[in-house]
Amino acid sequence: MHEIIDDFLPKAVHKKILDVFEGSHFPWYYTKNSTGKAHLDEVSHGQFAHIFFRSQHPQYMLSVHFKLVEPMLEIIKPNILIRIKANSTAPIQSDNKVGDFHLDYSSPKGMVGIYYVNTNDGATVLENGEVIESVENRFVKFSSDIKHAVRRHTNVKNRIVINFNWLD
Amino acid sequence: MYENKLWIFDNIISVDDQEHIKNEFFNKNFPWFFISDITNNSNSNQKRPAFQHTLIKDSANNSEYCEWLLPIVKNSEDKIKFKSERVEHGRAFLQLPLNIEKEDCDEPHVDLNYKHLVVLYYVVTSDGETIIYNEQNKNNNDKYTIKKSIKPKQGRVVIFDGRYYHTANQPSNDLRCVINYNLI
Numbered sequence: 001m002h003e004i005i006d007d008f009l010p011k012a013v014h015k016k017i018l019d020v021f022e023g024s025h026f027p028w029y030y031t032k033n034s035t036g037k038a039h040l041d042e043v044s045h046g047q048f049a050h051i052f053f054r055s056q057h058p059q060y061m062l063s064v065h066f067k068l069v070e071p072m073l074e075i076i077k078p079n080i081l082i083r084i085k086a087n088s089t090a091p092i093q094s095d096n097k098v099g100d101f102h103l104d105y106s107s108p109k110g111m112v113g114i115y116y117v118n119t120n121d122g123a124t125v126l127e128n129g130e131v132i133e134s135v136e137n138r139f140v141k142f143s144s145d146i147k148h149a150v151r152r153h154t155n156v157k158n159r160i161v162i163n164f165n166w167l168d
Numbered sequence: 169m170y171e172n173k174l175w176i177f178d179n180i181i182s183v184d185d186q187e188h189i190k191n192e193f194f195n196k197n198f199p200w201f202f203i204s205d206i207t208n209n210s211n212s213n214q215k216r217p218a219f220q221h222t223l224i225k226d227s228a229n230n231s232e233y234c235e236w237l238l239p240i241v242k243n244s245e246d247k248i249k250f251k252s253e254r255v256e257h258g259r260a261f262l263q264l265p266l267n268i269e270k271e272d273c274d275e276p277h278v279d280l281n282y283k284h285l286v287v288l289y290y291v292v293t294s295d296g297e298t299i300i301y302n303e304q305n306k307n308n309n310d311k312y313t314i315k316k317s318i319k320p321k322q323g324r325v326v327i328f329d330g331r332y333y334h335t336a337n338q339p340s341n342d343l344r345c346v347i348n349y350n351l352i
Contacts, residue, residue, distance in 0.1 A: 027199035028219060030262060045264045045343050048200060048219060088202070090264035093340075157217050157266050158202075 002142035013071050014137045018117055020068055021160050028088060052084040072115060078166030086162045092152045101127050101147040104165050110144030113164035122153030134159060169250050170285050170329055174300060174316055180243050180325040190291055193345060200262055207275040216266060216274060216338060224258035241349055244287045244327050252351035263344040273299055276312055276333040279350050284330035287349040290320040294342035304331040320344060
């Protein structure tokens with residue numbers, strides 16, 4: 001149902017990504033919540049995001065920081081890239097609450113990939129109950145028709161992931 | 169002129185302008201930059217991160233959003249009948265609650281080590297009070313005593329002699345968003 005690849009990138013490449021994300025020159029953009037569901041406001045104060053790439057017309061976007069995700073794309077080898085977005089979220093105070101199950105998009109050959117930039121007690125939960133823990137330098141991929149949700153973290157000051165959507 | 173002074177004014181700009189700033193800052197096109205410690209103190213053990221947008225850096229315009237925020241400075245100067253030579257720094261900060269168990273405040277600090285005036289504008293109403301201490305030119309062994317605690321309220325500005333050590337409580341329930349100017 002899903003594939004996990006640990007130590008996805010060489011350590012030096014992973015460290016560079018982490019350093020850029022936590023550096024003072026990388027722009028983040030505030031969004032009210034991660035899945036567009038207003039009731040999540042009860043537990044979430046929103047997140048910071050950065051879109052590296054978005055193919056949808058007319059909102060096409062290519063970040064000047066796209067080079068940062070190229071090492072991952074060399075491994076993923078997507079046939080058609082749809083979106084790459086980094087998310088940085090603050091912790092919540094209640095224990096590990098799971099957000100809304102959702103689809104990023106749906107397509108017969110659609111794939112979702114999540115790269116975990118740092119380790120924390122948050123996780124990705126799939127609709128069948130499988131849990132992928134947030135471990136730094138881990139990559140997980142699964143079909144885009146599998147609903148998934150975030151289990152919010154509590155133990156670090158920011159949780160960073162990069163979310164990939166593509167067609168195989 | 170402003171030595172040892174502290175002022176608080178509500179609605180320093182019109183409500184329409186307050187809303188405009190809030191909407192612009194929380195717009196998904198407004199860039200924020202990660203900082204690992206909001207007090208910008210390399211010696212701090214707290215390492216409480218936040219997101220920052222630098223409007224003015226070393227007296228130079230650093231953002232396309234710089235100009236339309238300057239009425240905050242001008243109106244503040246008018247209120248206290250003071251005209252600055254220049255705005256040295258202008259920075260916006262956005263903080264999300266960090267789930268910090270120990271409810272101590274951030275590291276007390278001064279923004280600059282020379283004479284300046286602080287103009288602190290609250291973009292939104294939130295928790296995370298600003299605390300201004302009586303102490304100036306502090307020695308390490310001195311204890312801090314609170315001069316004034318100010319609750320963040322949309323449209324409010326607190327103006328004070330920058331020599332006063334100050335800090336803030338971390339927000340625990342709300343987004344905290346402020347604009348901090350240092351005037352010379």
